[in-house]
Amino acid sequence: MKTVTTIAELRAVLAEHRRAGKSIGLVPTMGYLHVGHMELVRRARAENDVVVASIFVNPLQFGPNEDLAKYPRDLARDEKMLDEGGVDFLFAPGVSDMYPRPMETVVDLPKLGSELEGAVRPGHFAGVATVVTKLFNIVQPDRAYFGEKDFQQLQIIRRMVEDLAQPVAVVGVPTVREADGLACSSRNVYLTADERRAAAIVPKALDEAARLIASGIVDAAAVEQGVTAFLATEPLARPEVVALRDPETLERLDAIGEKPVLLLLFVRFGSTKLLDNRVIAPKSARLAKVA
Ligand SMILES: Nc1ncnc2c1ncn2[C@@H]1O[C@H](COP(=O)(O)OP(=O)(O)OP(=O)(O)O)[C@@H](O)[C@H]1O
Numbered sequence: 682m683k684t685v686t687t688i689a690e691l692r693a694v695l696a697e698h699r700r701a702g703k704s705i706g707l708v709p710t711m712g713y714l715h716v717g718h719m720e721l722v723r724r725a726r727a728e729n730d731v732v733v734a735s736i737f738v739n740p741l742q743f744g745p746n747e748d749l750a751k752y753p754r755d756l757a758r759d760e761k762m763l764d765e766g767g768v769d770f771l772f773a774p775g776v777s778d779m780y781p782r783p784m785e786t787v788v789d790l791p792k793l794g795s796e797l798e799g800a801v802r803p804g805h806f807a808g809v810a811t812v813v814t815k816l817f818n819i820v821q822p823d824r825a826y827f828g829e830k831d832f833q834q835l836q837i838i839r840r841m842v843e844d845l846a847q848p849v850a851v852v853g854v855p856t857v858r859e860a861d862g863l864a865c866s867s868r869n870v871y872l873t874a875d876e877r878r879a880a881a882i883v884p885k886a887l888d889e890a891a892r893l894i895a896s897g898i899v900d901a902a903a904v905e906q907g908v909t910a911f912l913a914t915e916p917l918a919r920p921e922v923v924a925l926r927d928p929e930t931l932e933r934l935d936a937i938g939e940k941p942v943l944l945l946l947f948v949r950f951g952s953t954k955l956l957d958n959r960v961i962a963p964k965s966a967r968l969a970k971v972a
């Protein structure tokens with residue numbers, strides 16, 4: 682694997698491969714890799730001739746009081762993991778490589794980006810959409826891989842690619858979990874031992890949502906209240922978003938019908954935010970209950 686830090690060098694090495702007709706897969710990350718990231722790499726490796734991973738802790742997507750400065754970093758360990766995962770090029774630019782001048786241009790999806798996590802992190806998704814567009818322009822990948830754990834991010838990128846006719850196929854990858862069900866996340870390292878034990882309630886709250894829907898509840902607010910009450914049984918959990926939404930538009934739902942619904946959670950433990958979600962198909966949830 683070759684590590685590249687400048688846009689010009691990455692463009693030059695990829696141009697050769699593109700001329701030779703090779704397909705290119707891109708895995709964008711912020712580093713401090715775990716098995717969830719490596720699943721994106723595995724998919725990219727299986728589906729493309731050339732695999733590029735990027736590590737860039739993007740200042741544009743952090744709010745003034747967020748964890749930009751303390752976001753966990755370990756480039757040497759990440760390089761080893763990516764090399765073993767079969768990545769061909771690691772793009773690891775510094776902030777001045779990526780943004781030689783303050784950015785004047787912003788890619789924003791004001792509606793999708795202000796819902797849910799966007800409501801508690803104003804400007805976050807404009808920062809994500811802008812950097813992902815820039816990465817797409819630099820790498821010009823055939824396919825780009827994103828985790829379903831960050832479900833809103835994935836839907837925003839899908840919509841951005843459609844709206845702007847960006848020539849890339851967006852591939853969503855199912856969430857990889859720890860043994861107790863907690864979604865793997867770089868930020869899990871911030872949790873104290875007590876918070877880490879308590880965090881197992883997050884995936885259980887998704888099970889609770891599926892159980893409530895399977896029991897025949899059709900009122901979306903009643904499911905949200907049931908899940909909030911379930912999370913309240915864990916004193917260390919501070920739910921910030923408990924929302925049942927349309928999986929594609931992220932719009933609120935009044936009633937649960939036949940179509941799949943998204944349950945999205947954003948729960949704080951101490952100063953750490955944890956995200957999780959599940960798309961629940963009401964029909965199969967109810968059939969599973971009958972069976
Ligand atoms: N558990 C996981 N399973 C599958 N994909 C994941 C998982 N965790 C992260 N990803 C995906 O990896 C990509 C890079 O994510 P990122 O570097 O922000 O890691 P993260 O663990 O989500 O970090 P954070 O703690 O900041 O949320 C994103 O597309 C993200 O959705």
Ligand SMILES: CC(C)(CO)[C@@H](O)C(=O)[O-]
Nearest residue numbers: 709710711739809812831
């Ligand atoms: C997609 C991404 C790499 C953009 O900075 C980031 O939001 C992430 O790691 O999910």
Ligand code: BAL
Nearest residue numbers: 711742743805831834
């Ligand atoms: N995993 C999404 C990136 C962020 O939280 O900033």
